[in-house]
Amino acid sequence: MNVEFVNPFLDAIMNVLTTMAQSEAQADKPYLKEDCLAQGEVTGMIGLAGDRVKGSLAITFTTPAILHITSQMLGEELTEIDETVKDLVGEITNMVSGGAKKALSEKGYKFEMAIPTTITGKSHTITHKTLGAVVVVPFEMDSGKFFVEVCFED
Amino acid sequence: MNVEFVNPFLDAIMNVLTTMAQSEAQADKPYLKEDCLAQGEVTGMIGLAGDRVKGSLAITFTTPAILHITSQMLGEELTEIDETVKDLVGEITNMVSGGAKKALSEKGYKFEMAIPTTITGKSHTITHKTLGAVVVVPFEMDSGKFFVEVCFED
DSSP states (O other), X not given: OOGGGTHHHHHHHHHHHHHHHOOOOEEOOOEEOOSOBOSSSEEEEEXXXXXXXXXXXXXXXXXXXXXXXXXXXXXXXXXXXXHHHHHHHHXXXXXXXXXXXXXXXXXXXXXXXXXXXXXXXXXXXXXEOOSSOEEEEEEEETTEEEEEEEEEEO | OOGGGTHHHHHHHHHHHHHHHOOOOEEOXXXXXXXXXXXXXXXXXXXXXXXXXXXXXXXXXXXXXXXXXXXXXXXSXXXXXXXXXXXXXXXXXXXXXXXXXXXXXXXXXXXXXXXXXXXXXXXXXXXXXXXXXXXXXXXXXXXXXEEEEEEEEO
C-alpha cells in the first residue's frame, strides 16, 4: 500500500476533531496490523471503492475517548454508548473518509464511499481481507485513545 | 430501498453455498432491521459504492452454520472460529457481492466493491448508518442459521 493514501485520513480526523468536537489528538507511531482484536469498544467502518482502488477505513474508539468526543460535539454530557453515540461514530467515519476522498481525488485516486457502519461489543475483532497491508495509527487524547486503520489496494 | 436490489444477493448466496459448499439453505420471510444485535457470532461485511448507488452487505453466521459451510468448502472438519474461518467468511462475502454486482449491473445499477471485512465477537452489534431501510433475510440450514442484511441508497 502506498503510504500517501494514509496521511489524508489522518489530516481528516484531526480536522473533524478540531472543528466538530473542539478536541485535539496526538498521533503516535503507525504500525502494521498483525492481530485482529479491536483495541476499543466502538468501531466506525466504511468501504471505499473506485475503478482503480478499493479499501476500507476503520476507526476504533475506547469508551472514554468516544464519550468525550461525542459529548463535545453535542454540547451535553453522554455517559454510555447509546444510539446517539453509535450514530455519531458513523457520522465521524463518514466525515473522515469524505475529507480523505477529496484530498486523494486531487492526487488522481478516485473512489466512492459506501454506507458507514458502527460495530460495538467488548473484544470484537476486525479482519480486513486485503492483499495489501493494514496500517494502524494510534491516537492519544487526554480522555483516552483511538485507532485509525486504513487498508487500500491499488 | 428498491426491493429489486435484494434478490440478486439472495440468489448469489444460494449459488455460492451450492457450488462451493454443496449446501442448501432455505430463505425465510424478510423483515426490516430494527435492533442492531447481530444474531450470530461471525459477520462478513462489504461496502458497495457507485456514482448513483451506495450500500453495504452484511452476512451474519451462527457458529454451527459457518463451521458447517467452511468445513464443506475445505473438505475437512473445522471446529472453531479461527483465522481460516474468518478468511473464508471474507471470501464468501466477496463472492456474494460479486454475483449481485453482475446481476445489478445488468439492470443499470453499477457499483464497485470495497474490501471485505470479518467481524467476530459474542453479542457484537452492527448499525448501518443509512437513510434507507435495512432488509434482513434469515436463512435456515440443517446445521444452523445465518442472516443476510442488505442496505442500499439510490
